[in-house]
Amino acid sequence: xxxxxxxxxxxxxxxxxxxxxxxxxxxxxxxxxxxxxxxxxxxxxxxxxxxxxxxxxxxxxxxxxxxxxxxxxxxxxxxxxxxxxxxxxxxxxxxxxxxxxx
Numbered sequence: 001x002x003x004x005x006x007x008x009x010x011x012x013x014x015x016x017x018x019x020x021x022x023x024x025x026x027x028x029x030x031x032x033x034x035x036x037x038x039x040x041x042x043x044x045x046x047x048x049x050x051x052x053x054x055x056x057x058x059x060x061x062x063x064x065x066x067x068x069x070x071x072x073x074x075x076x077x078x079x080x081x082x083x084x085x086x087x088x089x090x091x092x093x094x095x096x097x098x099x100x101x102x
Contacts, residue, residue: 003034008053
């Protein structure tokens with residue numbers, strides 16, 4: 001399983017995304033870590049530039065597919081349609097569970 005967090009430095013939503021990753025991995029009792037990519041860093045892979053901040057990929061797939069968003073602050077909505085500061089927790093859990101079951 002490969003988990004990646006893609007972000008822009010200074011993005012105010014990064015702490016929420018990190019907290020969510022920590023919670024999901026702990027709740028599912030997974031023995032894994034994630035990789036973080038600063039979109040602007042010279043050592044980041046080219047593909048991370050196509051995603052807004054924050055984006056979480058599991059096994060190379062965006063857990064909330066929306067097409068390329070590039071240099072942007074991503075906005076997410078929960079199941080009630082309310083704006084949230086990180087991808088929906090339910091999407092992350094589903095992506096992690098799908099990866100485990102492969």
